[in-house]
Amino acid sequence: MRLKSKITEFFGYLGRYISHLLFSLYLLFTLFPLVWIISLSFKPHKAIIQQPPPLLFNPTIANFKAILIDVFTEQTVHASSRINIPMTLLNSTVISGFAVTLSLIVGIPAAYAFAKLTFVGKEDIAFTILSIRFAPALMVIVPMLAIFRRMGLVDTYIGLIFAYQLITLPMVVWIMRSFFEDIPDSIIESAEIDGANIFQKFSSVLIPIVKPGIGASATLAFIFAWHQLTFPLILGGSSTRTVTLGMLGFIGYERVMWGNMAAAIVIATIPTLLVAAFLQKYIVRGITMGAVKS
Amino acid sequence: MSRQIAEKFKPYFLSLPALLVLIGILYPFGLGVYYSLTAKTFTYMNEPFIGLGNYQELFNSPEFWRSVRITLQYAFGATFVQMGLGFLVAYYLDKFDIGTIKSILIIPFMVPPVIGALIWKVMLRPGQSGIINHLLSFIRLGPFEFLSDKSLALPSVIMIDTWLFTPFVILILYAGIRSVPRDLIEASKVDGASEFHRISKIMIPAMKTHILVALTFRFIDTLKLFDIIFTATRGGPASATMTLHVQSYFTTIRWLDLGPGMAYLFILWLLCFVSARFLVSRW
Numbered sequence: 001m002r003l004k005s006k007i008t009e010f011f012g013y014l015g016r017y018i019s020h021l022l023f024s025l026y027l028l029f030t031l032f033p034l035v036w037i038i039s040l041s042f043k044p045h046k047a048i049i050q051q052p053p054p055l056l057f058n059p060t061i062a063n064f065k066a067i068l069i070d071v072f073t074e075q076t077v078h079a080s081s082r083i084n085i086p087m088t089l090l091n092s093t094v095i096s097g098f099a100v101t102l103s104l105i106v107g108i109p110a111a112y113a114f115a116k117l118t119f120v121g122k123e124d125i126a127f128t129i130l131s132i133r134f135a136p137a138l139m140v141i142v143p144m145l146a147i148f149r150r151m152g153l154v155d156t157y158i159g160l161i162f163a164y165q166l167i168t169l170p171m172v173v174w175i176m177r178s179f180f181e182d183i184p185d186s187i188i189e190s191a192e193i194d195g196a197n198i199f200q201k202f203s204s205v206l207i208p209i210v211k212p213g214i215g216a217s218a219t220l221a222f223i224f225a226w227h228q229l230t231f232p233l234i235l236g237g238s239s240t241r242t243v244t245l246g247m248l249g250f251i252g253y254e255r256v257m258w259g260n261m262a263a264a265i266v267i268a269t270i271p272t273l274l275v276a277a278f279l280q281k282y283i284v285r286g287i288t289m290g291a292v293k294s
Numbered sequence: 295m296s297r298q299i300a301e302k303f304k305p306y307f308l309s310l311p312a313l314l315v316l317i318g319i320l321y322p323f324g325l326g327v328y329y330s331l332t333a334k335t336f337t338y339m340n341e342p343f344i345g346l347g348n349y350q351e352l353f354n355s356p357e358f359w360r361s362v363r364i365t366l367q368y369a370f371g372a373t374f375v376q377m378g379l380g381f382l383v384a385y386y387l388d389k390f391d392i393g394t395i396k397s398i399l400i401i402p403f404m405v406p407p408v409i410g411a412l413i414w415k416v417m418l419r420p421g422q423s424g425i426i427n428h429l430l431s432f433i434r435l436g437p438f439e440f441l442s443d444k445s446l447a448l449p450s451v452i453m454i455d456t457w458l459f460t461p462f463v464i465l466i467l468y469a470g471i472r473s474v475p476r477d478l479i480e481a482s483k484v485d486g487a488s489e490f491h492r493i494s495k496i497m498i499p500a501m502k503t504h505i506l507v508a509l510t511f512r513f514i515d516t517l518k519l520f521d522i523i524f525t526a527t528r529g530g531p532a533s534a535t536m537t538l539h540v541q542s543y544f545t546t547i548r549w550l551d552l553g554p555g556m557a558y559l560f561i562l563w564l565l566c567f568v569s570a571r572f573l574v575s576r577w
Contacts, residue, residue, distance in 0.1 A: 024385050027415040029457065030399055033413050036425060040416075040505070050424060085507035100316075110312035110545070119305035125576075127311070132319060134570040136518035136539050139559045140319055142546045146339070165315050173312060198304065223408065229521045234547060242410045258416065265409050276404045280397070284469045287462060290575055291507045292469060 016180035044155060050260050065264035066278075085264050093271075094157060095242060096225035100218050103172040108214070111116035111176035112206065116188065128175070133170040133289065135265035137230045145234055155237030163231045168221040171289060175220070178290025180206070181214030216282035223272045243268045295448045332554035336403055337550055343448040348557035356539075357533070358558070365562070367448060369516040372455045377505075379456065379462025385493070387464070388471045403461040410450075411525035414443060417451060429509065441527050447534045454522050459515070463508045470504025471497065503577055512572040514566050539564040 040048065042066070048059035067085040113119070114126045132140075141163060146152065153159030183206070191205045207214070232242040247268060250261040276283075284292050306313075330348055331340040352358040387393050402410060417425050418440040427437040440450040474497055482492045485530065498505065520539045523529060529536035538558055546555030 019386055019389075023383065026383055027399075030402055032463075033410075033417060033457065034401060034405075036417065038414050052428060053425065075421075104388055106315055106484070108313035110309035113305040117305040125309065125316070128320075129316060130574070131313070131567060132568050134315075134514045135323075136542075136559060136562045136566060138539060138542055138546070139326055139518070139556075139563045140323050142542075142552070142556065142559065143322040143329060146325070146329075146336070146548075146552070162318065166319060167300060169312065169315055173560070198308075199364075223404065227521075228407050229406075234543075235529075244406055244521075247406075247408055247412055248351070250487040251415070251525070261412070261416070265413060267395070269405050269409055272404045272406065273401065276400075278369075284465050287512070288507050291505055292466060294543060 009132075032183075037262050037265055040258060041266045043259055043262075045259055063259040064267070066257075066260050067264050067267070083246050083249040083264075085243070085246060085267065086214060088144055088241050088243040089268070089271075089278065091240050092226055092243040095160050095164060095240065096222050098157070098161045099168045099225050100172075103165060103221060104214065104218060105169035107169055107172035108176055109202075111173045112180050112202075114187075115177045115180035116167075116183075126173070127210070129170050129173050130289070133174075134210045134273045135166075136168060138234070141234050143161075149234055154235060155240050157240060159235055160231060160240055163235050164225050165210060166231075167224050167228060171224065172217045174289035175217035175286055176210065176213055176290075176294060178285060179210045182293075183209055212282060216286045218276050218281060219278050220283075220286040222275060226272050298387050303567040304456075318534055326556050327560055330560045332553050335503065335550045335553045336546075337553055339434060339552075341553070344553070348554045348560075351554065352557055352561070354372050360533065361536055361538045361541045361558075364448065365539075365565075367558055368452060368455075368519065368535075368537055369406050369513055370518075371448075372459075373512045373515045375452065376460045376463050377509060380460050380508065381505075383460070383464050384467035393468060393472075396465065399464060400461045403465075405458065407458055407521040408525050411454050414450075414454045414457065415526050425555050434481060442531050443533045444531055445487045446533055448528055450495050451526050451535055454526060455516065455519065458522070459512065463512060466504050466508040467501070470501030473504070474500040501506055505575060506576055510570065510577070512568055513573065517569065527534065538565075 038229070042059040042061070044060045044062065046055055048281065067083075110129075114122060144163060148154045148159050151159075153162075187205065187209070188201070191201045227244065228242070229244045231249075232240060232245045233248075236242065236245065245263065247261075249255065267270050279286060331343055331345060331442055333344050333347070335341065360420060383399070405413075412443065416428075419425075420427065420439040420442060421437050422431070422435070424426055424440075426440070430436040430438070438446060438448050479492065480499065482496050487495075518539050519537065520543070523535050523540050524543070527535045529540045539562055542555050542558040542562065545551050545558060549555075
């Protein structure tokens with residue numbers, strides 16, 4: 001009897017240690033690429049091409065200087081001058097920012113209607129908007145390219161901001177719908193008794209209540225818009241090149257500027273990491289588009 | 295009376311702006327379906343309607359079936375690995391009560407997929423210049439040509455996908471585990487049920503919705519995956535990672551063959567739509 005409990009205890013310890021070990025491996029798998037790319041971005045070119053890779057090196061900000069202000073020193077190697085990283089950052093910010101703004105303007109009233117009103121075709125329309133999230137993007141943007149060519153919208157901010165609605169609108173509508181559903185009907189009814197019209201009701205009652213939802217959906221929609229590759233790849237061009245597209249430019253050179261590329265990667269990722277910090281509480285509801293309320 | 299009419303039209307009035315954008319999305323979609331029934335190319339937009347000709351040709355082409363096979367291998371493989379790994383990590387976080395570490399684990403999910411693929415592409419370089427091969431050499435493994443070996447390319451891109459999106463699964467499943475009533479778990483502990491029994495008979499049934507939601511998003515997003523493969527392998531080597539979505543890009547945008555390319559896309563869309571309908575209805 002005592003032996004048996006000793007054995008169970010032993011396996012309990014063993015199991016615990018194995019699970020700690022496996023989790024550490026997963027943590028390493030998650031963090032190593034990040035740590036490695038950050039260290040690469042601070043490495044002088046000599047240390048990057050050195051074989052085997054040195055553990056210690058003199059950190060430099062030359063790579064960041066090179067991609068941000070186009071200053072090439074001896075420690076970096078020329079060639080990425082064709083990729084104007086600051087310009088791509090600006091393009092990504094403008095396109096993602098306005099795409100989210102447009103989605104909020106058209107999506108919030110619709111989300112309220114889907115959550116609180118009854119009308120013919122409601123669920124069909126709502127599911128159609130959701131199904132855009134599940135459709136392969138090229139199914140819409142390849143024909144969109146044919147249309148944009150006729151309308152002269154290829155490589156324009158307006159064209160891309162509209163195309164980005166494929167990503168941002170379903171998110172805003174479905175996340176906001178779940179936040180509106182949380183509002184008790186009694187609050188809406190009491191506003192109606194006060195004789196408030198629909199605009200007053202929105203501005204003084206509803207919007208203040210769903211503010212966290214607006215923040216969460218805007219943040220997540222911005223992140224996913226920032227991540228986009230296919231839209232600018234197909235509908236964009238040299239004057240609207242986004243940061244994701246700029247990154248692809250680093251592939252295919254005979255001599256890849258590893259250090260410059262690493263610095264560009266770090267800079268292009270910082271914006272989404274920064275805004276993600278605001279998400280914490282609503283992140284699960286956001287990434288499941290309101291399906292899971294936690 | 296007029297007030298009643300106003301009330302009746304209010305929902306439509308409120309959703310009108312979104313409906314207009316929706317029409318702006320559905321119109322090109324419909325046009326795309328029509329294109330798939332024509333012989334149009336981006337250079338000859340006047341080519342005629344040919345009915346199901348493009349589809350017939352696809353169904354008879356080995357390249358199409360190869361793409362279908364690779365797409366399904368990718369989707370099932372990546373989804374299976376990420377759901378399994380995501381559950382194990384979520385369970386671990388809950389068991390040892392270290393949920394706060396999520397904010398670190400989530401970072402890869404916030405990295406744009408293009409950039410995640412780019413980081414791994416550099417790390418997985420063939421020969422000693424790749425850091426992964428360099429590290430593997432210490433335990434006398436490799437060197438491997440991860441992304442340029444026909445049999446390793448698909449597992450390698452699935453690994454990149456796993457790095458990027460397992461955090462997504464962890465977040466949802468962790469929320470699921472936390473939503474299981476604690477007394478339910480405590481009661482089974484008192485009953486002396488084994489840990490495995492507790493997980494399979496109590497925890498998983500109680501968090502079914504969370505599992506289905508995570509599964510839906512991962513399965514469909516891997517079916518239509520584009521960015522990672524386009525960055526890491528461009529469908530190569532020798533089409534070993536040529537999924538339907540990537541194939542359709544080359545057909546329509548590179549070779550300008552609008553008709554056959556849209557047929558590819560419509561079939562992929564159908565696959566995604568049917569899966570979404572099926573899975574979402576079970577949430």
